[in-house]
Amino acid sequence: xNAFDSLTGALAALLILPGGLALMLIGLIYxxxxxxxxxxxxxxxxxxxxxxxxxxxxxxAKQSIVPAAAHPTLFALLPMIALASVLTSAxxxxxxxxxxxxxxxxxxxxxxxxxxxxxxxxxxxxFGTDSSFGLVGAMRALMQLFSxxxxxxxxxxxxxxxAGSWQIDVIMRYAEANPWMLFTQPLGFFVAVVGLMAxxxxxxxxxxxxxxxxxxxxxxxxxxxxxxxxxxSKDTALVIGLTLVAGLYLGGIADPLTFLVxxxxxxxxxxxVQALFARLRIDQSTTLWWRYVMILLLVQWLVMMVSRG
Amino acid sequence: xNTLNLPERxxxxxxxxxxxxxxxxxxxxxxxxGSCNGCDIELLAxxxxxxxxxRLGVKLQASxxxxxxxxxxxxxxxxxxxxxxxxxxxxxxPKYVIALGACAVxxxxxxxxxxVVGRVDAVLPVDVxxxxxxxxxxxxxDGMVKLLAxxxxxxxxxxx
Numbered sequence: 078x079n080a081f082d083s084l085t086g087a088l089a090a091l092l093i094l095p096g097g098l099a100l101m102l103i104g105l106i107y108x109x110x111x112x113x114x115x116x117x118x119x120x121x122x123x124x125x126x127x128x129x130x131x132x133x134x135x136x137x138a139k140q141s142i143v144p145a146a147a148h149p150t151l152f153a154l155l156p157m158i159a160l161a162s163v164l165t166s167a168x169x170x171x172x173x174x175x176x177x178x179x180x181x182x183x184x185x186x187x188x189x190x191x192x193x194x195x196x197x198x199x200x201x202x203x204f205g206t207d208s209s210f211g212l213v214g215a216m217r218a219l220m221q222l223f224s225x226x227x228x229x230x231x232x233x234x235x236x237x238x239x240a241g242s243w244q245i246d247v248i249m250r251y252a253e254a255n256p257w258m259l260f261t262q263p264l265g266f267f268v269a270v271v272g273l274m275a276x277x278x279x280x281x282x283x284x285x286x287x288x289x290x291x292x293x294x295x296x297x298x299x300x301x302x303x304x305x306x307x308x309x310s311k312d313t314a315l316v317i318g319l320t321l322v323a324g325l326y327l328g329g330i331a332d333p334l335t336f337l338v339x340x341x342x343x344x345x346x347x348x349x350v351q352a353l354f355a356r357l358r359i360d361q362s363t364t365l366w367w368r369y370v371m372i373l374l375l376v377q378w379l380v381m382m383v384s385r386g
Numbered sequence: 387x388n389t390l391n392l393p394e395r396x397x398x399x400x401x402x403x404x405x406x407x408x409x410x411x412x413x414x415x416x417x418x419x420g421s422c423n424g425c426d427i428e429l430l431a432x433x434x435x436x437x438x439x440x441r442l443g444v445k446l447q448a449s450x451x452x453x454x455x456x457x458x459x460x461x462x463x464x465x466x467x468x469x470x471x472x473x474x475x476x477x478x479x480p481k482y483v484i485a486l487g488a489c490a491v492x493x494x495x496x497x498x499x500x501x502v503v504g505r506v507d508a509v510l511p512v513d514v515x516x517x518x519x520x521x522x523x524x525x526x527x528d529g530m531v532k533l534l535a536x537x538x539x540x541x542x543x544x545x546x
Contacts, residue, residue, distance in 0.1 A: 112440075121438040127410065128443055134407035135454070140478040142451065292448040300451030300478050 096178065100167055104312030105129040107319070110341070111348050118352040129312065136305035144298045146207035155205070156299075156306035159198035163310045163317065166191035169245050170320050174336035180246040185237055188245065188321065189230055192276060195314055196222050199285075199307070203295025214294025217359050218285035221275060224366035225282075229272030231374050235265035236325040238381065245324070253329035264377040266326045268370055270347065273318045275362070277311065280351035284359045319343050408454070408480065409537050411443045412530070415453030415477070419470045420502065421460025424520040425487035429457060432523040444530065450476040455533070458510070461489040461496040462503045474510055482537075484529055485512045488519040 091097060108129045116123025143149050169177050169184035177184075196218055203215025236258050237243050240251035252258060259266045275282040286294035293299075296307060323339040324330045330339060357365065392400070418426055433439055433446055447453045450473045462470060474481070485506040488494040493505045506512055513536070516529035 116438070116440060119435050121435040122441040123438070124440050124443060125410075128440075131407045131410035131443060132413075134403060135411040138404045138407060139454075139480070142476075142478050288448045293452065296452075297449045298451055300449070304452060 091178070096167060096172070097164060100164060100172060100313050100316060101309050103173075104309065104314075104316045105133065107315050107340075107344060108312045110344060111315070111351075114345065114348045115352050118349070129308075133305050133308060136300075136308070137302050139301040141301035141303060144206055144208075147205055147298065151201075151205050153303060155198045155202045156303045156310070159195045160306050160310040160313070162191045162194035162198070163313045167313070167317050170317060171246070171249060171324060171330045171336070172316075172320060174330050174333040177246050180244055183243045185233060185243045185245050185248070186230075188317075189233060192314055192317065193222065193226060195310055196276070199295045202299065202307075203297075206298035208297050210292040210297040211295050213291050214285050214287075214297070217291075218278070218295060220359055221278075221282060221285060221362060224363045225272050225275035228268055228366055228370050228374055229276065231378070232265045232268035232272055233321070233325060235262045235377060235381065245321070249324045249329040251329075252325060252327075253331055257326065257328040259326045259328075262326070262377060262381070264373045266322075268374055268377075269322045269326060270343070270350075271370065273322050274347055274350065275366075276318060277315055279347065281354040281357050282362055283356055284362065287356060315344075316340070319347075405537065405540070409534050412454050412482075412534065413445045413447045413452060414439075414455045414457050415447055415450055415473070416457050416459070417470060417473055419458055419460050419466040419490075419506065420463035420496070421487065421489060425459035425490070428520040428523060429459065429486065429526060432526045437523045437527060439527065439530070442527075442530065442534070450474075451478065453477055454481060455530075456481065456483045456510075457486055458483060458490055458506045458512075459486045461493050461499075462506055462509050463501050464503055465501075467503050467509055470506075470509055482513045482533060483510050484514045484516060484533060486516050486526065486529075487521055488517055491515045491517050494519065 106126075106129075109124060109126055112128070113123040113126075143152050166188045168179040169181070169188050171177050200215035200218040200222075203211035203218065205211075234243075236248050236252060239255075239258065239261070240248040242248055242251070255261075274280075278285055286296065291297070296304060299307060319340040320330065320336070323343045327339045327343070330336045416426070416429060431437070450456075454477075456474060456477065458470065460466075474483070483506070485491050489496055490506045493502065496502045497504070503509065514529045514533045516525055518525050521529075
């Protein structure tokens, strides 16, 4: 294979499959699955299968308005940074069950940090548009980030400690060879799932964009193509988060079939929880994370340390 | 508007895709410009699981920046006129307006009141009128579908 072929191959892998385009399309399909399932649980018919795609195309084709109070460059740049960081975080993961594109020791930490960059961009968007709803939403998003980030990371470090590596690829191979860590570290699994829901700002943790209180939170002033990019990055983050948690706790992801089965099973679980619970106030969710979930995690780590000797 | 110098066939294809997405994802914004709340309750009833507008792709948005269709209830009062205009101008085009209920269509029983400007189309260009006092959810869905059918037929092409 000459240099040109390997370059086009790498570009195709990055832009089309399994990176970029394929990732966003899967994100849209997973968003539909999520919305449809919620609709069925609420006894509704729910959206048609192409609904998220139509939403995104419509938003891309709309006029884009930059508020007079917002910094025009920052306003346009934040959604791009959000989407870019989320897409980059897929590099170290076995997306679609294929081998990770770029694995290196310690990529677990980098992946989680890149996913947090989405929340950071969202809250900066809220701060930057000089809207009081955006300001309140951004404060709530950051508050929630400080509550769930540490427990979520600790929950993902449980499998890492068991496998003795901070490289996602190595942890997943360990997970395939050993009993599912869902059973050996049940408390860690619980925290990872709830942490994923908080990261994606799903129902019990959707205080940052509470529609009934603060319009759309940080995205109040966003419309058109900028909003489309934020939606795409949220959908992609959904797929990536599902892959991460399913791969670590549900016995690794070896091929496309296990990818589909495990991530969809996790999505069904998350959607059920989402439909079941009402929104937590921001102080309630902070209390939940630091008073209860953190204790659970410490118990989990204590058990792990004692059992290892 | 067309900055790209595309061949005619490609431009048509892009327009078709745009129109398809617009018809299949109409996000609505609800504004009460002086209604007695009757129409508002019926509009909320339309969004309940029994009628479920999400199967048409309709989502109720809270921010005008994210909305495509402004659903306006009630006659426009002198105080609400300025707000209504501001909300309408915050929406990115292409945007459409539905006048919901007898008062929005004609001024209804509030016609000629000292504090009322008049019906909605005295202030904004209205695309669909849904009469009734208040209109039933079926009538609201019918109005929505009629607007989407107009979009499909290309009758409502606006610059933007």
